[in-house]
Amino acid sequence: MINVIAAASAVVAASGAEGEEMPSVLAVPIDELIIGIIAFLIVFGGLAKLALPKIKQTLEERTDAIEGGIERAAKAEAEAKNLAEEYRAQLAQAREEASAIRTQAQADRSAIIEEARAEARTAAQQVTAQAEAQLAADRSQATSALTRQIGELSVTLAGKVVGQSLDDDARVRQTVEDFIADLERQATG
16 A cells, blocks of 8 residues: 555656646546537437337326226225125124014914914813713713613512502503602702
């Protein structure tokens, strides 16, 4: 590094010793400046005519795509919100329908149970009525059989008491009926 500084001082000393004036680094020759400006304007004009419209068009397309994407995203979001609201409404409606169906099923179940109970009561009443009718018929049959047997025994007993045969059916029948009527009066009295 010391060698570089020494060499630079030697060059400055040698040039100062010759008496020539050194050109300034910041000084630009005029002819090169004019050619550079003309070349810059030609390149700038060519870029402005050829590349700038395509760059603007590409930027506009990107802007439209970005803005369109934002609009599409906003529309999609709004549509998603609408679908979510519809879904919630349908879900609420389905819950209400399920509740109504459950309530109706419970009401139907109660009605079916009550109907079955009523049918059972009716069937029980019919069975009871038939049993009572059968009992009444059996009682009537038993009563008439007992009446006949009592009548026959009475005639036989009366024949033994009286000492004569009571074969006359009309007289026997009248005697038996009178005897049964007396028995019934005593039973009710």
